[in-house]
Amino acid sequence: MKKVAFQTDIYYGKNALDYLKTVHEQRIFIVLDPFLQETKILKKIENYLSTGNNTWQLFAEVVPDPPIENVTAGVEAMRDFEPDFVITIGGGSAMDAAKAIKDIAKKVYAMKELPLLAIPTTSGTGSEVTSYSVITDQNKGVKYPLTADSLIPETTILDVVLVKTVPKSIVADTGMDALTHAVEAYAAKNANDFSDAMAEKAIRLLFDYLPKSYQNEEDEEAKEKVHHASTLAGFAFNTAGLGINHSIAHASGARFHIPHGRLNAILLPSVIAFNAGVHQNDNQHLTPAAGRYASLARLLNLPATNQASGVRSFIKEVEKLRKKLDIPANLKAYQLEYNDEIEREIVDASLNDSCTSMNPVEPTYQDIAAILKKIR
Structure with a gap:
């Protein structure tokens, strides 16, 4: 017997970001690419979240091919904030970092299972629907693919407005x-x-x-x-x-x-x-x-x-x-x-x-x- 499961709800089409209006009264840990901090994209997302009486903390220290140290810093920040919900915004590195941070924080600090919402701003990694996360040991020069069903985002938003200005x-x-x-x-x-x-x-x-x-x-x-x-x-x-x-x-x-x-x-x-x-x-x-x-x-x-x-x-x-x-x-x-x-x-x-x-x-x-x- 074999099993195939597709575990992610996908919101797509015009104004797909409107889904964020359904998020209410949550403490949200947001993992994002650093360049997004001063963009209209983040401001639009924060405006949606503010209408639902949510509070949030940004973790924007993500770097390409997230190293172990980067993930560790995120784990500590997540533990201190004690969120109910995680959102990741960006390319593959941001999504990989968010997945690893969430999973390691649960294992190391016995944190509760946190739902993950992925909002990709590039079109390539597929990380918004997969059980994979890749982190890097810079000292050894080795990438480690992590695999677990717990890494699969529960929800993904595919909005073309987020990828229109990609270089x-x-x-x-x-x-x-x-x-x-x-x-x-x-x-x-x-x-x-x-x-x-x-x-x-x-x-x-x-x-x-x-x-x-x-x-x-x-x-x-x-x-x-x-x-x-x-x-x-x-x-x-x-x-x-x-x-x-x-x-x-x-x-x-x-x-x-x-x-x-x-x-x-x-x-x-x-x-x-x-x-x-x-x-x-x-x-x-x-x-x-x-x-x-x-x-x-x-x-x-x-x-x-x-x-x-x-x-x-x-x-x-x-x-x-x-x-x-x-x-x-x-x-x-x-x-x-x-x-x-x-x-x-x-x-x-x-x-x-x-x-x-x-x-x-x-x-x-x-x-x-x-x-x-x-x-x-």
């Missing part, structure tokens, strides 16, 4: 992060009919609308579709799992401090080729995952006369999308320090990452090293 580079990076979530979920070991439906819809929306969202800040329809696709992809990978694309991105990102979505975009074609077996010169080494990627090619009406051609068509389409978003094909522009010791650290961290267990093909040390070589 183009972040639109590109986070959008490709969402695509990687959907593609990895579609090929993952735990993929099923329910996750497939979410992943397929997310993939179609992203190929159709992500370039439009990137090119035109005023294209509200495109931005809303990408925002929805990110959440669909979150549902998909929360159900099916991810794979080594994310494992390598976690390990490389902790070492090189390159945006997570950008690393995913750079890695994706090489990871698909490895998982499908098309890195060989003939079609005798195709894996079962090749059929999954070929199905995605057919979904996008790409040439797919057989599995190998379908995989290659899909890889080329990913590369075309990446180019439209002005994302580089490799890491050469970053002039990174790289040696055998750094490679060992990244490969070992990738193999030990929790995402690796769901990859459709079990990788060896040499496999991960070869993928890293391709993107350098």
